[in-house]
Amino acid sequence: MPTKDFSFAHHAERFNDHISASIPGYLELADLCVRLAGRFIQEDSSVIDLGCTTGRLLAAVHERYSGRRKDVSYVGLDVEAQFRRQWATYVSHDLRFEVRDARQFKPDRPISLAMSIFTLQFLKPSDKMPLLQRLYDSMLPGGALLIAEKTLASSSMLQDALTFPYYDTKLRNGFSSKQVLDKERSLRGQMTLWERGKLEDNLRRVGFAEVECVFGHFPFFCYVAVK
């Protein structure tokens, strides 16, 4: 039976619950991003969240740091217009959201902090490096990219060994076996995953001098990459 492609529009209303149940440790990761953000946000810069979905993470960063540095624009981008209703609750003089493709975005001020939390994995392989390069080139020295990605294991044996423990976690989080399988089928062909080593290498290739893994539950890992 054909399965429909996974749609963020379809999940928009309850996306925060969906991502917390789907990604083990997601709320801790979001909290870590908020805590790390303060180390990198600089005066006269932009803080951007690529693939911001409901805007909750960017709003939490904004709530914690707005006004602490002068002239900072907080900008959330997502290609999916269905998140607009949720953005409306957060918008303020220095926080805005745009329905926009991250590949076309040009920041009005240099970036001090970019977040890409499980977003790059949805881009075509040929679009990933140009976007990383553009983020790096638009960034102030000392600025950082917080990037979380679903990744592949470093060998087929480990991919096999680690996949079922991940499914078990989803079952424990309340998904049925059918929902787990349907989600995998609906995502087939939509994600372009890298191994962790390739993600790290590619962050260094575009120029990031310091790259550190700050969160991980296979297959989900987050890195901080500093210019």
Ligand SMILES: C[S@@+](CC[C@H](N)C(=O)[O-])C[C@H]1O[C@@H](n2cnc3c(N)ncnc32)[C@H](O)[C@@H]1O
């Ligand atoms: C897994 S979700 C990201 C989760 C989100 N960062 C969070 O923490 O809630 C991926 C998001 O990326 C968005 N997206 C995919 N391709 C995009 C692109 N080229 N530009 C901007 N957003 C994109 C999707 O619409 C989706 O909302």
